[in-house]
Amino acid sequence: MKEMGKRLKGLRESMGLSQMKMAEILGLKQPSINRYEQGTATPTVENLRKYADYFDVSMDYIFARTDNPEGKLYAHQPKALAGNREMRQFIELCFDPSSPYNERLKETMLRMLEEMQE
CATH class of the missing domain: 1.10.260.40 (lambda repressor-like DNA-binding domains)
Structure with missing residues (x-):
């Protein structure tokens, strides 16, 4: 315990x-x-x-039965495409629109997704 x-x-x-x-x-x-x-x-x-x-x-x-913390989301690897309309909607929901960094965060996320495609 x-x-x-x-x-x-x-x-x-x-x-x-x-x-x-x-x-x-x-x-x-x-x-x-x-x-x-x-x-x-x-x-x-x-x-x-x-x-x-x-x-x-x-x-x-x-429970300390393993030192590997992997949860269910670690193994989840969605096929994220920046050009995907649903993915763009999801990214819109991820960041606080009142944040001064909102646009920069979204742009960075989209750029990362584009790099994943390459």
Whole structure:
């Protein structure tokens, strides 16, 4: 249980999240997050799924059965084409339109997709 707590804490810290923010994201309470990380309480299966989905890691990684964090999205490699209308719509939804970097981020993403095609 201590190793799982270390993994959960490491995941949270790798994203620069406080326990309070992690609790908010997962819909939990901060003291619960603290107990999980200290190894004094075990998250429910539902809460473990929330962690795995949020950080895109496998449950085996959380349980310290493997050091390979690959989750379901790591293996997913869509055939992304910058000229694809659906992909352009998806990219439009990815970035905050009120951000001063919105256009630059979209352009960069499209450029990266074009490079993948080559």
